[in-house]
Amino acid sequence: MAGVTVKDLSKKYHINGRIIEALSGVNLSIGDGSFITVVGRSGCGKTTLLRILCGLEEKTAGEIVFNCNGGYSGEKIKAGIVFQEPRLMPWLTVEQNMAFSLMKNDDRHLVKTRVYEHLDMLGLTAFKDAYPSQISGGMAQRVALGRTLCYDPDLILMDEPLGALDAFNRRKLQNELVEIFLKSGKTIVFVTHDVDEAVYMGQKVVVMDKGKVMDETLIDMPYPRQVTSKEFFEMREEILCTILKEPEYR
Ligand SMILES: Nc1ncnc2c1ncn2[C@@H]1O[C@H](COP(=O)(O)OP(=O)(O)O)[C@@H](O)[C@H]1O
Ligand SMILES: [Mg+2]
Known part of the structure; x- marks a missing residue:
């Protein structure tokens, strides 16, 4: 922290x-x-x-x-940033985009566990194999958030x-962010x-x-x-x- x-x-x-x-x-x-x-x-x-x-x-x-x-x-x-636009890699799946910040981590088991945990938390598990062009704007922003959270910044x-x-999506994500904040105790x-x-x-x-x-x-x-x-x-x-x-x- x-x-x-x-x-x-x-x-x-x-x-x-x-x-x-x-x-x-x-x-x-x-x-x-x-x-x-x-x-x-x-x-x-x-x-x-x-x-x-x-x-x-x-x-x-x-x-x-x-x-x-x-x-x-x-x-x-360690600081992580989420931009106004999701800025996802179009050639990578949701799961691969979320793992992007952990690319250099050799502990593949840890990477998978962390990514799956965040896919679940953000309600994205069913879309883990989808590409950015196949998901909604709200989901894409969730992936961007997940990518930053997987990096585990202070x-x-x-x-x-x-x-x-x-x-609707905005209020939903606001609530999710507050929950993530309360659970993780991160500085936001x-x-x-x-x-x-x-x-x-x-x-x-x-x-x-x-x-x-x-x-x-x-x-x-x-x-x-x-x-x-x-x-x-x-x-x-x-x-x-x-x-x-x-x-x-x-
Ligand atoms: N890379 C840059 N080069 C020159 N001027 C910039 C650059 N980035 C921002 N600015 C200028 O700095 C000021 C603050 O911009 P910014 O931080 O983007 O504001 P905000 O995010 O509140 O809209 C603006 O006048 C903007 O035009
Ligand atoms: Mg700005």
Whole structure:
């Protein structure tokens, strides 16, 4: 397991002599074994933050400190990312796609056990021999999630993974993710532009705007959350108000 402390993180991109400040002075504490949701409109730096956290992108300035099992770890921890699109290999079956992250593991028995366990957990066993073109979008996203879970990361990063799903599949996968979180105790950072989704799943909702963290709200409602409850409605309104305070929405 792993927690992360982000200190004064900045990221600048250079395009044709122009500087784009994707992140500036981001401070964030991600508790070990916590479920954090990050909301913000398009272009506010959510993807950049996740890409830096999992080492796909270099930071320009600042510090990222990983804390493992309560202690400090100078080593990079194992992070897995789930993208908005499933990004499956079309020539591999569901089972082979899920085993992809374990390709270099020589213990074939362990690989098979782990993959079968996750196929079962995600309701994919009957489709293990199907190819990506033969399954629905919801199933494909489950396979992508399974591939990341099979890798057994300390930190799971998710970049709007449910954005392309219909409302029914979306709620189903939200519930499954919460269950996986409760069972595994993994640290999850889930990015979305949907405030309802952020409040439904997160223990802490982080609001980002223009490359900065605008606000953090702790949500201590028990799971599964009741979207029709007064408490849920109030939380959602509070976070929406923070976002709508920005001058361009007035
Ligand atoms: N590889 C890149 N090169 C140049 N600019 C980028 C790159 N990736 C993102 N950006 C810019 O950085 C800003 C933040 O982007 P991003 O992190 O993708 O935001 P979000 O995920 O919140 O939509 C945007 O202005 C975007 O255009
Ligand atoms: Mg993005």
